[in-house]
Amino acid sequence: MTDSSPILQVCNVTKDFGGVRAVDRCTLDVMPGTITGLIGPNGAGKTTLFNLAAGDLSPTSGQILFDGMVISGLQPHQTFSRGLMRTFQIPRELRRMTVLENLMLVPARQSGERLWSTWLTPWKVARQERQIQARALDVLELVNLSHLANELAGNLSGGQKKLLELARTLMAKPKMVLLDEPGAGINRTLLRDLSANIVRASVERNVTFLIIEHDMRFVMTMCDPVIVMANGSVISEGTPSAIQRDPQVLEAYLGGRISGPA
Amino acid sequence: MDISGVIDYLIGFTIMAIIYAIFALGLNVHWGFTGLFNIGIAGFFALGAYTAALLTSPPPDPDQFEDFIFGGDLANQGLLDLGVDAWFFLGLAAAAVVCGLVALIVGTITLRLNDDYLSIATLGIAESVRFFFLNEKWAANGSKGLYRIPKFLGDVVAPENYDYLYVVVALVILLILFAAVQRAVRSPWGRVLRAIREDEVATAASGKNVFHFKLQSFVFGAMIMGIGGALFAHHVRFLSPLTFDPLLATFVIWAMLMVGGSGNNLGAVLGAFVVWGVWAGTQFLPGVFSDPSFRLLMIGVLIVAIMLLRPGGLLGEWRRIVASRPASAAARDSTDPG
Ligand SMILES: Nc1ncnc2c1ncn2[C@@H]1O[C@H](COP(=O)(O)OP(=O)(O)OP(=O)(O)O)[C@@H](O)[C@H]1O
Ligand SMILES: [Mg+2]
Numbered sequence: 001m002t003d004s005s006p007i008l009q010v011c012n013v014t015k016d017f018g019g020v021r022a023v024d025r026c027t028l029d030v031m032p033g034t035i036t037g038l039i040g041p042n043g044a045g046k047t048t049l050f051n052l053a054a055g056d057l058s059p060t061s062g063q064i065l066f067d068g069m070v071i072s073g074l075q076p077h078q079t080f081s082r083g084l085m086r087t088f089q090i091p092r093e094l095r096r097m098t099v100l101e102n103l104m105l106v107p108a109r110q111s112g113e114r115l116w117s118t119w120l121t122p123w124k125v126a127r128q129e130r131q132i133q134a135r136a137l138d139v140l141e142l143v144n145l146s147h148l149a150n151e152l153a154g155n156l157s158g159g160q161k162k163l164l165e166l167a168r169t170l171m172a173k174p175k176m177v178l179l180d181e182p183g184a185g186i187n188r189t190l191l192r193d194l195s196a197n198i199v200r201a202s203v204e205r206n207v208t209f210l211i212i213e214h215d216m217r218f219v220m221t222m223c224d225p226v227i228v229m230a231n232g233s234v235i236s237e238g239t240p241s242a243i244q245r246d247p248q249v250l251e252a253y254l255g256g257r258i259s260g261p262a
Numbered sequence: 263m264d265i266s267g268v269i270d271y272l273i274g275f276t277i278m279a280i281i282y283a284i285f286a287l288g289l290n291v292h293w294g295f296t297g298l299f300n301i302g303i304a305g306f307f308a309l310g311a312y313t314a315a316l317l318t319s320p321p322p323d324p325d326q327f328e329d330f331i332f333g334g335d336l337a338n339q340g341l342l343d344l345g346v347d348a349w350f351f352l353g354l355a356a357a358a359v360v361c362g363l364v365a366l367i368v369g370t371i372t373l374r375l376n377d378d379y380l381s382i383a384t385l386g387i388a389e390s391v392r393f394f395f396l397n398e399k400w401a402a403n404g405s406k407g408l409y410r411i412p413k414f415l416g417d418v419v420a421p422e423n424y425d426y427l428y429v430v431v432a433l434v435i436l437l438i439l440f441a442a443v444q445r446a447v448r449s450p451w452g453r454v455l456r457a458i459r460e461d462e463v464a465t466a467a468s469g470k471n472v473f474h475f476k477l478q479s480f481v482f483g484a485m486i487m488g489i490g491g492a493l494f495a496h497h498v499r500f501l502s503p504l505t506f507d508p509l510l511a512t513f514v515i516w517a518m519l520m521v522g523g524s525g526n527n528l529g530a531v532l533g534a535f536v537v538w539g540v541w542a543g544t545q546f547l548p549g550v551f552s553d554p555s556f557r558l559l560m561i562g563v564l565i566v567a568i569m570l571l572r573p574g575g576l577l578g579e580w581r582r583i584v585a586s587r588p589a590s591a592a593a594r595d596s597t598d599p600g
Contacts, residue, residue, distance in 0.1 A: 054467065055466075056463065056466075056467075075466065075471075076463075076466035076467055077466050077469050077470055077471045077472070080466075080467070080468070080469035081469060085467070085469075086467060087467075088464070088467070092461050092463060092464035092467070093461075093464070094456070094457050094460040094461055094464060094465075095460055095461075096456070096459075096460055096525075096579065097453075097456055097457065097460060098581060098582065098583075098584075100582075100584055101453060101456075101582070104450075104453065105450075105453055105454065105457050105465070105468050105470070106468045106469065108469050110450040111450075112449040112450035112451060113450045113451050113454055113470075114451065115446055115451050115478060115482065117449075118445050118446050118449035118450075118451050119442060119445055119446070122445065122449075125449055125450065128450075129449075129450070133584065137584075149584060150581075150583050150584060152581075168467075168468065172469065
């Protein structure tokens with residue numbers, strides 16, 4: 001946390017979809033070790049920014065740096081291997097696979113992912129599988145999905161699918177995680193567990209978080225700093241309390257009041 | 263037909279069903295586990311068959327085939343004096359390698375693109391292979407085909423007993439391939455393939471190089487199909503480009519996988535036997551009902567019936583069930599089925 005250079009740098013990034021400019025000369029930094037919030041009205045370009053950082057899209061112009069290296073234009077599996085993981089706003093669970101398999105997929109460099117290893121060194125593959133399975137069961141316990149380990153992921157409820165998205169990020173050892181509305185559709189009690197998991201990962205494993213969230217109570221208690229986007233660019237940035245007082249932010253939310261922490 | 267005639271017929275039937283089961287396994291790797299829409303199985307079928315045949319066939323008799331130029335026969339021209347029986351196995355391997363290489367090239371070009379490109383490319387492979395062997399007479403005698411493809415251990419076994427040997431050979435190869443595919447798809451490798459089948463974007467977000475795994479799946483499945491083609495060549499012992507029409511070399515194999523259960527290797531094998539049973543059985547129907555078009559229609563009816571009654575096929579997809587944690591998990595949730 002003593003590190004003073006940003007872990008994620010978005011430099012003057014623009015993304016056009018045909019005539020729609022989803023991200024507009026956006027510039028922002030995320031410092032390592034922080035739990036940074038990213039808020040803004042619907043259609044502000046938050047998810048698009050995640051897609052650009054993770055490699056699901058490449059920018060029309062501008063650059064994104066992670067850990068000091070340019071990552072814009074890389075493939076998603078390449079940003080993953082550099083230590084950047086993301087979740088999806090609309091969960092993308094692997095429907096016809098079990099919840100446990102959804103998690104066991106994640107760890108990198110599994111020996112059983114090499115075709116010949118499955119034939120030539122099956123014992124090694126089996127040993128690693130047992131370890132990965134044990135880890136997946138641990139993670140399921142963390143997100144309270146243990147009882148659904150053998151359920152097909154497609155059968156989960158909306159909130160359970162969001163928890164599975166978060167669980168995925170706990171299966172790897174990323175340096176930074178981009179969470180797209182982790183709390184949407186999740187009840188209050190679980191949301192507290194979820195916050196606790198995020199804080200624990202942040203403190204114990206020094207994972208940096210950038211979190212998109214519409215639930216202001218969640219953002220204001222969890223995140224510092226908070227970045228506000230509107231119309232594709234950053235309009236404000238600061239501590240939760242500073243953000244709440246910023247007239248530009250209030251206006252971006254069409255005069256809507258941002259409620260503070262309960 | 264006396265009883266030994268019936269047995270001979272059943273042996274012949276079983277050999278063909280086994281060969282088709284191998285194709286169904288290959289298609290299961292492509293479609294059942296990875297979601298690769300290969301609609302040109304006939305291409306790999308023909309490539310495998312011709313590769314094996316050309317490596318093992320004696321030169322065609324010039325008196326018998328006027329426009330013969332080249333008949334294959336690397337074996338008997340002393341290129342490598344191993345005899346036909348060793349060449350049988352080399353032929354199988356070569357068939358797998360040739361199909362694998364073609365899949366590697368075509369897959370490298372198309373698998374990064376939209377899914378539709380692969381389908382069109384597989385269709386293209388099938389038609390190109392057919393036209394190649396039809397038009398390039400020097401390669402394999404054109405439309406007149408390759409005759410007298412040698413039997414494996416043909417010098418050792420009496421002709422009337424040959425099928426009894428061959429059914430065992432085919433069965434052993436099927437079992438080896440079955441075990442290899444089963445091991446592969448039930449390991450992390452297969453888990454990545456199934457993830458790709460479900461959602462490529464999510465799989466990439468879990469750190470997997472989707473393109474590489476798709477390519478591996480495409481090549482592996484194609485190699486299995488090549489071996490199926492080679493076994494076919496040594497069974498029917500006559501190949502012409504017309505052998506590999508899309509109905510019997512692609513459609514029927516799709517039917518087998520759909521009926522047996524996509525994503526289930528045992529289902530693929532079962533489906534091959536059931537659908538080939540329908541195809542072979544209906545030839546004994548009287549009159550117009552034994553017409554090939556009616557027999558294909560019966561397969562179509564079977565597919566529709568399965569899709570309505572058991573959409574996942576006779577054997578649905580296998581699912582790994584893991585025992586839940588004894589103490590903590592079970593105590594918290596007593597309804598846990600684990
Ligand atoms: N693939 C796409 N094609 C065309 N337009 C897109 C695409 N993705 C996003 N957009 C547009 O870009 C703009 C920003 O969308 P984005 O999803 O990034 O917003 P957001 O800030 O995540 O909103 P929300 O809070 O509702 O999730 C929207 O106008 C959207 O319609
Ligand atoms: Mg969004």
